Amino acid sequence: MSGDQGAHQDGDPSARQSVQQGAHQGSAPAADHPTAGRTGDYHDSAVRPYVLTRGRARPTRNTIGLDTLLVVADAGKPLPPSASRQARDLLRMCGRLLSLAEAAAHLELPLSVAGILASDLVDSGHLIARSRIPEAGRPDVTTLQEVLNGLRRLS
Amino acid sequence: MGSAGSADPPSPPPALSAEEPAEEPAGAPAKLPAYLPDTVQQAVKILVVGDFGVGKTTMIGSVSEIEPLRTEETMTQASVGVDDLAGLDGKRTTTVAMDFGRVTLSPYTALYLFGTPGQRRFWDLWAGLGEGAVGALVLVDTRRIEGSFEVLDQLELRGDLPFAIAVNHFPDSYRHSPQALREALDLEPDTPIVHCDARSRSSSVDALIALVEHALSLQKGPS
Numbered sequence: 001m002s003g004d005q006g007a008h009q010d011g012d013p014s015a016r017q018s019v020q021q022g023a024h025q026g027s028a029p030a031a032d033h034p035t036a037g038r039t040g041d042y043h044d045s046a047v048r049p050y051v052l053t054r055g056r057a058r059p060t061r062n063t064i065g066l067d068t069l070l071v072v073a074d075a076g077k078p079l080p081p082s083a084s085r086q087a088r089d090l091l092r093m094c095g096r097l098l099s100l101a102e103a104a105a106h107l108e109l110p111l112s113v114a115g116i117l118a119s120d121l122v123d124s125g126h127l128i129a130r131s132r133i134p135e136a137g138r139p140d141v142t143t144l145q146e147v148l149n150g151l152r153r154l155s
Numbered sequence: 156m157g158s159a160g161s162a163d164p165p166s167p168p169p170a171l172s173a174e175e176p177a178e179e180p181a182g183a184p185a186k187l188p189a190y191l192p193d194t195v196q197q198a199v200k201i202l203v204v205g206d207f208g209v210g211k212t213t214m215i216g217s218v219s220e221i222e223p224l225r226t227e228e229t230m231t232q233a234s235v236g237v238d239d240l241a242g243l244d245g246k247r248t249t250t251v252a253m254d255f256g257r258v259t260l261s262p263y264t265a266l267y268l269f270g271t272p273g274q275r276r277f278w279d280l281w282a283g284l285g286e287g288a289v290g291a292l293v294l295v296d297t298r299r300i301e302g303s304f305e306v307l308d309q310l311e312l313r314g315d316l317p318f319a320i321a322v323n324h325f326p327d328s329y330r331h332s333p334q335a336l337r338e339a340l341d342l343e344p345d346t347p348i349v350h351c352d353a354r355s356r357s358s359s360v361d362a363l364i365a366l367v368e369h370a371l372s373l374q375k376g377p378s
Contacts, residue, residue, distance in 0.1 A: 065283040066226070066255075067198040067267050069191065096190035099198055099267060101255055105224035106188045112228060130196060138317075139199055139289055143264070144371040147199055147289060150260025151367060154218075155360040 064119050066101040066111060069130040070094040077126055087117050091126055094118075189221045194262040201363060202285065204271045204310075205294035206302030210323040210353035211270035212254045214294065217359045218268060219256025227252050251277055268363075290317035290370045292362055294353065297328045300339055307340060317370040319347040321362040345369075 072095050079088060086109060093103045104114035121127040139147070203211045216223050227250050254270045269284065271277065271291075285291075291310060295303045310318045322336065331339070333348045342348070347369050351362040 065286065066269065067200045067287075069195065069198050069265075071193075093188065097193055097195060098188055098190055099257070099265075101226050101267065101269075102188055102221075102224060102257070105226045105255075108227075110228050111226045131198065137287065138315075138370070138374060139287065141371065141374050143197070143199060144289065144367060144374055146264050147260060147266060148364065148367045148371060150258075150264060150266070151360055151364045153260075154258065155357050155364065 063131060064100060064115050064122070064129060065131070066099065067131070068100045068118070069097055070100055070103060070118055070122075070127050071097045071130070073125055073128045079126065084117070086113065087121060090114060090117050091121055094127055097130070191257075191265055192259065192262060195259065195265050196263045198265045198267055200267040200269060200288045201366065202269050202271050202288055202291040202316075203294060204291050204306050204318075205323075206296065206299060206306065207272065209294045209296045209299075209302065211294055214292075214321075214323070214351075214353035214359045214362075215254055215256040215268045215270050217354060217356045218258055218363070220258045221256060223254045223256045223270075225252045225254050253277075285313065285316050288316060290319070290366050292366045293318055293320050295320055295322050295336075295340070296325065297322055297331055297336070298325065300336075303340060307342075317366065317373050319349065319362070319366040319369050321349050321351045321353075321365075323351055323353045 072091060075095070079091065086107070089107050090103055090109075093107055100114055100118055101111060103118070104111045107114065109117075118127060118129070122129050203214055205211050212223060229250050251272075253272075256268045257265055258268075259265045271284065293303060293306055293310065310316060320336070320340065320342065322331075324330070330350070336342075336348055337344075337346075347365045349362045349365045352358045
């Protein structure tokens with residue numbers, strides 16, 4: 001699997017480094033990179049992710065959020081040839097357990113775009129989403145107590 | 156953000172997950188992220204909210220077991236509005252960044268800390284940011300206390316997100332009494348106020364504990 005990870009290295013290498021800095025100047029997000037839209041029907045790279053987002057303003061499932069944990073469902077299951085580069089990158093990134101926000105940050109994708117891609121990949125059985133907190137609710141007493149105990153162990 | 160403390164969090168403790176390699180050779184595949192242990196079944200989140208430069212990223216860096224990350228969304232010119240966003244004028248689209256960190260609290264639970272600007276429309280950029288959150292820790296700089304008003308207005312308007320106040324101490328900030336702060340911020344009597352140093356892990360964790368205790372008491376209902 002590591003052999004093809006160079007595929008998402010075609011962005012500006014300096015962009016990744018600048019994420020670690022307080023000032024985030026001058027580095028175009030991956031979505032704006034000239035090669036970002038080279039797959040699929042859209043070739044206007046600056047627009048493509050937002051065309052994707054605008055086409056489906058919401059993911060097919062509303063249970064995917066920043067803190068949804070994602071992991072590959074079946075490492076051997078291939079994506080269809082029509083899958084976008086971003087979808088392939090996301091699937092590869094989630095080879096082990098990671099939140100959507102982390103995957104999006106590492107891939108330098110806007111979170112909304114990553115969320116729609118993740119939702120599609122969950123629908124197609126490529127990714128599993130682990131999330132116990134109901135979207136509309138608050139964490140229950142048991143969860144809060146566990147968080148509290150965990151924080152007390154840190155302090 | 157004035158607090159570029161994310162670059163140098165003070166002595167992070169050993170992470171439960173594998174450390175990222177310190178450097179990557181030029182042209183090598185992107186380094187692997189610091190994955191969560193496979194045992195983790197749920198993620199919880201706390202929002203660290205506050206005015207620009209109040210120390211959100213510093214606190215996240217102090218607590219996080221991973222190098223703080225940044226997620227971005229774009230906002231259109233229409234939504235930029237009249238905000239005091241120095242340096243962002245004149246762009247047709249503006250990228251708004253949110254720094255976040257992570258700490259694995261148990262084999263089953265990971266906590267994410269999202270550093271969120273106070274303005275409501277920024278929250279809305281990240282769909283579902285506040286949904287399901289434990290609560291919000293409001294970082295306050297007493298030298299610019301008015302910078303907290305909009306944050307608190309938004310939280311009170313929402314009404315559904317537990318929050319606590321953490322006064323981040325800067326070397327030249329005057330130490331107000333809790334009562335004076337409570338009056339200045341027009342807080343409810345049960346809203347916790349703690350003092351903290353966002354550069355200190357233990358101090359930041361203590362502030363988070365105050366928030367979670369408050370959320371727990373609200374969840375358990377009025378006693």
